Amino acid sequence: MKPIKSQSINETEIVEKAQAGDKSAIAYLVNTYSSRIYSLALRIMRHEEDAEDVLQETFILMIRKISTFSGKSSFYTWLYRVATNVALGKLREKKYSDKTISIDEPDFQSFKGYQLSEWPDHLEEKLDDEAFQNCLTMAMEELSDNYRAVFVLRDLENISTRETSAILNLTEANVKVRLMRARLFLRDQLANHLKCVGLPDGA
Amino acid sequence: MEHKHKQKMIDLVELQLGKDFNSNIIEEVVQHMEECPDCKIYVDSVQQTIKLYRTTEKEQSIPVEVSDRLFKVLNLQHKDDA
CATH class of the missing domain: 1.10.10.10 (Winged helix-like DNA-binding domain superfamily/Winged helix DNA-binding domain)
Incomplete structure (x- = not known):
């Protein structure tokens, strides 16, 4: 797997490559967004272990569903949507809501x-x-x-x-x-x- | 000076309500706030609340071990391994 260099990156092309299953493109997207998604998850979940679960599940879903990304929104909006839904779903599962x-x-x-x-x-x-x-x-x-x-x-x-x-x-x-x-x-x-x-x- | 104060109030109200409210409504709210110290105190404290959370809830970088586990779970090659 040849890593993608960060200079002159066109994200649309990277996403298209990732949609075609290119592992280096997927790795690039994970590397680009993992910190922001972790931070978002931590802010919503309030616990590090839960945030890590959300992080992993988000990128598993990203890989599984990236072919459905149509480009109508920016990629990070789409990814934030996946992550937020995962986080809120986990909160519901764990019935954290009972405490609020x-x-x-x-x-x-x-x-x-x-x-x-x-x-x-x-x-x-x-x-x-x-x-x-x-x-x-x-x-x-x-x-x-x-x-x-x-x-x-x-x-x-x-x-x-x-x-x-x-x-x-x-x-x-x-x-x-x-x-x-x-x-x-x-x-x-x-x-x-x-x-x-x-x-x-x-x- | 008064104009500056009023503009600050308008900015504050727009921040709270959003900029797409009818300007007459915003003017009305600003007018009310100028006459109602309680409302001004309340809005100021809401602003302080937002500021406090922005200060405390800073974006956190992903810990190296969390990133390593993520790449392992996804069966991807980490950039540092490339």
């Missing part, structure tokens, strides 16, 4: 009245504080899977609304609504958890 609060519930506590106190500036300076880190982790883990996926793709991966809608098979309006809800949820959960590090609770 569904923000579809009408009596969802986060959206009750807002009595606000201003957050201190430069909260990021508290990031070395383990208790504060735990607050951030807990808030993220309490966000339900489908909303976390939107937040991860839009706000952490910087994927556009249009691409996120393609990846998650949602309308763009739905992506915007879910993103807004996810942000508000995280904000309100974080406000509650901030009590644990002695900051104003904000809610």
Whole structure:
């Protein structure tokens, strides 16, 4: 298998070669995208072993299904879609969702009245504080899977609304609504958890 | 200075709502936020939340051993072995 050199690479050609079963082209795609897919999986799954499972399954599926890639979207959008579906499927299988609060519930506590106190500036300076880190982790883990996926793709991966809608098979309006809800949820959960590090609770 | 402040508010609202909302709606929201300190505090704290997560949830490179296992599972030759 002759490796593909990285200079003057035309990804469309590489994908076409991979579709024809060229192993060096497949290896090139795996090498190009494995880090981003691992990072995405880690952000959605929150556990390294689960992220590795998602990574492996994603590329197994990529190899198996690359012939169905039609080029209507960019290759990475297609691959992100595969990876996100694998991740969300695994979360459902493991019933991780049971541990989260569904923000579809009408009596969802986060959206009750807002009595606000201003957050201190430069909260990021508290990031070395383990208790504060735990607050951030807990808030993220309490966000339900489908909303976390939107937040991860839009706000952490910087994927556009249009691409996120393609990846998650949602309308763009739905992506915007879910993103807004996810942000508000995280904000309100974080406000509650901030009590644990002695900051104003904000809610 | 006031114009700069207002533009910042518009940018903030657009960031939250998306840019394709009717500009009258955005103007209305901005107007409300200027008159309602609670809303401004709330929106600011949402912005802080996003910023905190962007800072803490940095993109993580794939560990070498994870990459090695991936190539092995896929029965592919790793670039470093080529």
